[in-house]
Amino acid sequence: MASKLFLIPLLPLLGALINLTVGRKLSRGFVHAVAVASVSASLGVVLWTLWELWGVYKATGYVGGELRQVVYTWIEVGNFKVELAFRMDTLSAVMCFVVTFIGTLIHIYSTGYMADEKRYAAYFGYLNLFMGSMLILVLGSNLPVMFIGWEGVGVCSFLLIGFYFEREDYANAGRKAFVVNRIGDFAFLLGMFLLYWATKDLGAGNSLDFATLSSDAAKAAYGKSFWGGERLAAAAGILLFIGACGKSAQIPLYVWLPDAMAGPTPVSALIHAATMVTAGVYMVARMSVLFSMSTTALIVVSTIGLLTALTAAFYAFAQTDLKKVLAYSTVSQLGFMFVAVGTGNYAFGIFHVVTHAFFKAGLFLGAGSVMHAMSGSGDIMKMGGLRKRLPITHATFLIYCLAIAGFPGLAGFFSKDEILAGAYAAHLDGWPAWYGKFLWAGLTVAALGTAFYMWRLYFLVFAGECRADEETQHHIHESPFAMTFPLVVLAIGTVLVGWLGMPHLWHAHGWQKVFHGVSYWLDPSVADAPTVAGAEHLTKTKIIWLMITATVVGLAGIFMAWRIYGKGPSAGIANLVEHDPNARALYQASKNKLWVDELYEKIILGPFRWLARGLFQLVDRFLIDTVLVNGSAMAVSVFGRVTRWIQNGQVQRYMVGIILGAALIFLLTGRAAHPGISYRFVPEGVELQAYPGSGLAGEGATLRWDLRGDGAWDLTPEAEARLAAERAKGNQAPKIDPRTDYLDDPLLVRPTGEVGPFVRLEITDKVSGKAKVVTTHVVFPAAKPGAAAPSAAKAGGK
Amino acid sequence: MRTSLVRLVTGLAVVAIALVAALSLTGGVAAAQPAERAPGAAPAPTAQPGTAPRGTAPRIQIVDGAAKPAAAPAAGTPAPRIEDPRARDVINSNGPAMAVLFWIFALGMIGGAIFVITRRNMIAAVMGMVGTFFAVAGLYMMLYASFLAVIQMLVYAGAIMVLFVFVIMILNRPEDEPWGLVGLPGKILAGIALAYLTFRLGSLLASVKAPADALLAPPPVVVPPGAPTDAPTLYDWGSTAGVGWNLFNEYLFPFEAVSILLLVAVVGAIAIARPLKADDDDAAEGDAAAGEAS
């Protein structure tokens, strides 16, 4: 039974409905009870369906399986048919689980973190709405339904980033996120249209369904040459990837994510770290068949991913805001994921999504806990020494930091190592042979940077002496249970979840479905990378060396961070920045994020503003205000001046109008009362239509026909029969009843032979009793000898 | 003023004479009939072939004479004679008296109407109106609408005109200029249009022929057997009984609706014409003016 799939997004949406409509009137306890209950119920349904999916998966011999539910047919126009359908296969099941599991934890965390919030119900309403939209996104069975969720999470992101809209820069951050996402969404839509255009004849009326889009026929369509020798898959893939760039904060559309930290911290954890921003990765994995058809698209994806990973890591070095560091860390890690999917390692991209969701959500929640303790401040320069004051937060934070730095055995180690190994081994069709190695090298540098900035953050927050002022220090306290509980759960998850994706070093007898669970479980749902035939496989030795390299790099980053920031903010760095111009330039570049925001301001927003101002002057001021608004007002006033002459309130003027109108009616109906006959040839012969004329004279007029034009009014067939009978009886002058015996049908069909060339019609006006005779000349088509000849003979005979 | 009054009185006299003549003549025509339908032993009308009851009056049946245009009374049978309605149709008769009557009423009516719209003196106009109404009543009589003719005189000439006279007395203001000359071009145009309209309408109406069965109207009346001898044997088609029967059977709802309308009109008229409240400046002024005018 797949019929409960719809419950998964519906339950949070119901929660949102309650909290957003009547929530303000309800008590806080009720509000968060509704929110948490709806989300955890959704988690329950997910686990239940997972169990069913497991059954299906096992029945297929561990190579596939999906659950599908059609709720109803949403759009059906011509052969464009979109169903509101949900699909849970192994890929969406993973995402569903992550979203609902982490979502539930963050809802619980929020009850503690947001306890003093005034708009408590609105917060939980938005959060539930987000959950519902995100679940629609991951469960949607076709691109349009996915797009509903895609836009839905965008709206919730906007609402939650701008949650503290009283501060203008926060409200602007929300707007920025929305606008930047729109750019991506536009490309996503274009990609969707292109895909529909390519596959519109496929899928037996299920347009844009993922099953259709993954079929072999669709593959053939993707393979067609589209533009400049590139396949259609390249164009569609790049368009979709631009959409993913917007949602998942990749270059060049990443600028919104750091600003998105204006939202409440649990929101950052849920939306801007664990779930929504990974939607792009999910979408690429979902469309893996398409992406695997074009190595151009994959090279774009992986290169952008690498660049993002490196630049974001670079930005994170000099940030002093706790959440900003984590935000850039998220952007960087998303870059890792895109490199993974861009090298065809879709499964491990998704694996990194999962592990990252655990440790990054944990990091954000930990950061929230720290900021909660520090009276809301996020400046890491004013922290330090919190290890003893916040023991649980510190312990879990340590685990997350180790995980993200790639410490062996923790979640981040396995997933990052798989990505690095996958990039190293990638030798895709059409790629330069060295490109995979180059990606690996770049990612290794990014990983080093990751370890460094994360541990810089750790040391600045937890090590050394506390640099906060007395007042703040006085208030430092460990967070309540509602907040520490999710931290602990996520930490446990961070320790365990990585083991699902161990590298294939040895055969785990009987346990391979657990330890290599990622590849077993996800492979049925994603395509294979378009690897060059005969490309080398990684040997066990190489895998071990790569692991050792990754571990060493991670530890090196930690060591560097300890050396420099082990005892608080580094005097050495400050000194260097102070005196060495090169170092200062570098530091400033990192601190100011390479001035990308300013660059966008100059090259995009500046001309755009100029254009907008021009349009404002031309279109708004001139065209709309002057021509349309004032112009139409002027037209109305001129018209009014004219009509005022008629509508002047004088009764007699109205009387004049009435009389003129009545006279006009008489004039027109008098003119229109042209009685006549029309005829046309039909298979049965001639169809004659009498027009007695309109108006008073035409209504109810009596008709008499003379079809042969012989001067005698035709009788009805019945009358003819009766007369013939009476004549046979010897009555030579049988009586004709003028009221009933004459033919008086307004519409007649007669065989051609019975109609003469001149048809006469007498119309007797009912009112005046006047009779009028009209005659019509019936012209028979000459080219029809079979029809014309006998009638001509007959007419001649008369 | 004096001359117009003289003319008015003359006109009224003419109308009155014409009316008397009309009444006497139509009465005369009607009076010629009773002998032919003297109450006597009458056979059941259902026995008459082709008889189709049209009304649902228990005592009076209006028989459609269409199928039996000239039922000659069988000798020796006491059946009431059902005469050819055409014989009763005085309007369509070629009698010169009828033509004279018609023209008198027609001229009286048109003359009165023109009097109404041309007089500067309001009372004269009202008197012209009364003359018109009398002439119209006469025309009603010629059309066998005797009940309506009486109602016309009672309601119009009696009630409505009295109301007009009252209001004229209240609003008695000398008129500077009786002709409304505002928008004269439009009115001239309308005059042309009206002439055309009247011509078209008149030519259409002048050519109206009675439908085939209209000549049978008014249908003859048969008094059913067993009817009391004081039954209205002269029961006529347009009489009070005839119209009443129709009004209270077929048109009961419109009748009741009209009664509501009249009630509303009465209440509305009182509400509108009532003096404004005392605290209103206009009211005091208006009342003073009204008092002054009357």
Place this chain on the structure above:
Amino acid sequence: MNSVVTHIGYGHFLVLSAILFAIGVVGVLIRRNALIVMMSIELMLNAANIAIITFARMHGDVGGHSFALVVIAVAAAEVAVGLAILVAVFRGRRHIDVDRMTTLKY
């Protein structure tokens, strides 16, 4: 004599009603005094009544009489309300000239 003059038919009555109606219209058009205008409206109603009665006679249907009775009743109601309005208007404006009554407010 001409048969149109001597032979009176339904057409005579109907044309008469048309003429009476036209006179009523002219009265409404040319007179300033609202009272005369109202009388002219009465003329038009009477013209309509004549036509109704004639047709009733023509078709032998006494229903036309009921109809005419309704018209008379409506005319009476109209006169009552109309005259009341005139009185009210006169109170405010000191005149009852229709070509000066161009606003609904007095």
